[in-house]
Amino acid sequence: MAKRKVVYGLVCWIGLLLGLAVCPARGEVSVGRASSPHQEYAPDSVLTHIFRAATLYATEVEEYKADLYLKGLVQIHKRNRILKYIPSMFRFEKGVDDYIHESISKMHYTAPSIYDRKILAAASTFPGGDSRFLDVVDFLKFNLYAPSIMEDKVLSPLNEESSVHYNYLIDSVAYHRDGKVYKLRITPRYPSTQLLEGSCWISSNDWTIRYLDFRGKYDLVTFHVTMRMGDTPQTKYLPQMMTLNVVFKFLRNNVEMDYSGWLDYEEVKFRDKDAEPVTWRTKDQSHYDLTNSYTLICDTTRLMHDRDSFARIRPLPLSDREDSLYRAYDKRHRVRPEDTLRVEPTKFRRNLVLLGQMGDALISSYNIDINKVGNISCSPLINPLLVSYSHRNGIAYRQEFKYNKLFHNGRLLHLVPQIGYNFTKKEFYAKLDGEYVYNPRKHGAIYLSVGNGNRIYSSVVLDQLQAQPDSTFSFDGLELDYFKDVYLNLSHNIEIINGLTLWTGVSMHWRHAVNGTPEVAERVQLKYNSFAPRVRVEWTPGMYYYYANGNRKVNVGSRYPTFILDYEQGIRLLDYSGEYERLEISAEQRIRIRGLHTIAYHIGGGFFTNRDNVYFVDYVDFANRNLPQGWNDDIGGTFQMLDSRWYNSSRHYFRGNMTYETPFLLLYPVSRLLSFVQKERIYAGILFMPHLNPYIELGYGLGTHLFDFGVFIGNEKGKFTSVGCKFTFELFNR
Known part of the structure; x- marks a missing residue:
């Protein structure tokens, strides 16, 4: 029974996607011009x-x-x-x-x-x-x-x-x-x-x-x-x-x-x-508190659901047909005497029901809200909408669970376990993000993030990279000894003043060689660990906000960019650990220029200094994401065509990305496609680092109700080197 339900669910999803691919063009309304x-x-x-x-x-x-x-x-x-x-x-x-x-x-x-x-x-x-x-x-x-x-x-x-x-x-x-x-x-x-x-x-x-x-x-x-x-x-x-x-x-x-x-x-x-x-640009800039404009939607446990009570406050009477729907509902749900005389199902029958429920769990989404326990939500385990494809990462699958528990005075416990698998690289990823907000008025919170990261090579390779001239540079001729990575980040977050957030904590990594053969052991150690105190400062001038339930601060947005400084100092505390410094600085913003037209940009740079012994070039802001979060998971776009090995190949970098999004751009001549396309996007990115001075990436994308698709071209030092695409299912994700 369960197997049949799972197979049926997969057939339904495949039929779903094929049906949408051949469905009529959207947006055509069957109302012609009046001919008077x-x-x-x-x-x-x-x-x-x-x-x-x-x-x-x-x-x-x-x-x-x-x-x-x-x-x-x-x-x-x-x-x-x-x-x-x-x-x-x-x-x-x-x-x-x-x-x-x-x-x-x-x-x-x-x-x-x-x-x-x-x-x-x-x-x-x-x-x-x-x-x-x-x-x-x-x-x-x-x-x-x-x-x-x-x-x-x-x-x-x-x-x-x-x-x-x-x-x-x-x-x-x-x-x-x-x-x-x-x-x-x-x-x-x-x-x-x-x-x-x-x-x-x-x-x-x-x-x-x-x-x-x-x-x-x-x-x-x-x-x-x-x-x-x-x-x-x-x-x-x-x-x-x-x-x-x-x-x-x-x-x-x-x-x-x-x-x-x-x-x-x-x-x-x-x-x-x-x-x-009144516009966002003309609002009183000395007062960013919008609490008088916002209130949190009331707790559903306090809603009035009693039918008789609702009838007394209903402003307009029901029609006969509307009243009959309520009476039919009451009749269907009235307890009948024969219901109490039903024969207890056999053990075999109960097992069939259980297997059927397990089958439903694989192809159904759930949102369970239990009083005094919390809210648990997850999407179906068998769901093609969780699959994405990009030229750099190949085919990847992601599943996410969420747990939320809201306490009195706005305190919140938030847990997000995630699992994923990359079919191209044949790698399994898992992570757990946890947050406990103890001071909701100041965003005071304790964060925990643990999981396995991307496979990475050590700084030993950097000397080999530096020795190669740009004209003959190639990763293929290098011996890249990859290490598996397990990380743990523990931090504390507090908003010092409106828009200025201080993040302090420690970052720990445990890395060991993928291939622990004697030949590899002759070149590098097989184990490396790191322990690094970390400070992250985020500042958004002119941040608008409101207080939900009078206690929990919710940031709404700002007309100015967000500036970020992230500093990490590695110290010798764990076995097989070394010393290093990492510093990254960036600014990002999304701007609505007119109507439905927006521009998003992200600029930043980073470098490693005070290096002692072997370390790993593992940036935070400039990184290859192993668990994609959707089309707009990074503001301003990312480098879709850049080889993942470049992310760990330089002690410094500078990058800039821009995305322009509009409903109408290049598809005017193809009006039938406009009935299907919701957004058109232009992407541009530039990266400066050794052996890539510069790397330029251009792209064009379409956003529809079913999927998002983009085509990208990579250019290294004036030569077009790669062409690829990115594809994500977006149906029902919005």
């Missing part, structure tokens, strides 16, 4: 008024607080066994295709784009488990006046910079007491997951939106959202009522969700007319 004879392209004068008003109204509301009521009906049109293995999907009852979910929340918005939601009560007919598909908060972040909406996933058609991607038509004009109301028909110039299609009704009196109706598609979800704006001076810039239709289609599974939402505004504050519009 009176339709005409919107005049430039009207569009100018709309764009100018949108720029002003995007930050007109400085803050609001509102009660939010959401009611969703979920209907399963088609489903198969694959639906069970989709991460973060609902847990359905067998034979039941209709469900209802309700919630009452507090919404708090603070300019320029901070949305906070605190759930107060919830009622549902789902049998259990949470799903990210129930969370439609991103659709509430639908400020069409802003340059981008839905957590920066979609370009707003009312933004002048984004208008080059849209066509605008005057569908109709209605005349009211306050002036004309234009029905503006908006269509994308090409299919894309970053563009919308639909209509909005705009008043010519003040050029505000009165009603909007848009369709779009992102990842595997097609959505249709309508919003009616408020009709008072305090709420005319904000949605009052909304409807949302979401359709999830995936390998012959079809799930539809119809949501309706209602907002009751308690307080609306507008910005000072004489003040500059």
Whole structure:
């Protein structure tokens, strides 16, 4: 039974990936242009008024607080066994295709784009488990006046910079007491997951939106959202009522969700007319505490789940159909007398059930939240989405488990065991990262990291490298005696002042030769250890933050780069150990330049000094990652084509990496591909070290809902030496 379930799960995943590869292009919405004879392209004068008003109204509301009521009906049109293995999907009852979910929340918005939601009560007919598909908060972040909406996933058609991607038509004009109301028909110039299609009704009196109706598609979800704006001076810039239709289609599974939402505004504050519009650049730089804008979503153990209590506070009554879903749920879960008279299953039957559960464990993801114990989460053990490929590392598999235990006053215990296997190098990796946060207001924490690192060669090789001229240099002619590495890092972290963190600890390594033959023993020792006190200082000027639950500090981000200094001093304490010094300095930052366009960069350098006896050139900032964490695991990109042997071949280095990411770059002529591609990326990197002066790497990548893919070219001293690619599955990882 278990074996059959595992095999079936693997077949489902293979079918999943093959099905997505041949699925229709995404982002194409089946809404054509209206063909009424009176339709005409919107005049430039009207569009100018709309764009100018949108720029002003995007930050007109400085803050609001509102009660939010959401009611969703979920209907399963088609489903198969694959639906069970989709991460973060609902847990359905067998034979039941209709469900209802309700919630009452507090919404708090603070300019320029901070949305906070605190759930107060919830009622549902789902049998259990949470799903990210129930969370439609991103659709509430639908400020069409802003340059981008839905957590920066979609370009707003009312933004002048984004208008080059849209066509605008005057569908109709209605005349009211306050002036004309234009029905503006908006269509994308090409299919894309970053563009919308639909209509909005705009008043010519003040050029505000009165009603909007848009369709779009992102990842595997097609959505249709309508919003009616408020009709008072305090709420005319904000949605009052909304409807949302979401359709999830995936390998012959079809799930539809119809949501309706209602907002009751308690307080609306507008910005000072004489003040500059609020952005991150114009916020008061002397005050970075955003606690008034953030609150932690309340503990789910304190949510109101009682049906009768929820009925007393429900702002809108249920329809007959909605009420029947609750009554049907109660009927299904009512304890029947015959349930207590069932025959106890035999031992053979219990063993079959156990084997089936073990099979499910291999192909299902889990998130177990146990009161007084903590939260345990892991992804399926058999999961192709955990496999990645790169030219440098080959095929690698990674699995990660997480344990979190939140104590009173914000103290936290966080454990992350990881295992991985590199099929190309035939190496197994394991590591355990542990963190105990004892002072959450100052990020005071004790860290422990233990595992086996990359295979590495000693500094004995550096003399051989230095003796070779650049013109004849080659690793292939060298005898590289590799050592296995087991490391342990123990450290203490504290934030001295806002944005300035001091990390102190010790770093220990135990290394022994992979091939402990007499021939190797004649050249080097077979065992080397190291013990090194270590100091790491990270400084991010102008760090914004807030306090969750009044005690735990959460850093939000900064407009400035992060500067890092990492110093390590090896001392003779363990057997077979020596002395050395390592120093690395770096700066990194991710900058949003406009709309959905971002630039990330990382520059840095390092060197070893005061070397005594044999040591290992093992940098922290410039290293070959043996357990890849995903596409964006290193800010600004890494060197994808650089031979892993170069990372340990020099006593000094200087590097710089840059990544430019945008929705539209080179694929304009191939509009059908734009309906599948979410991001395009340009990569550039440069490295200076002996025998590589310089090494340059250029790349181009695509980001989709299914996978991320990049092609890279390596250039050594003006000559192109290598071409390769990197591939990672990203489906459901976001």
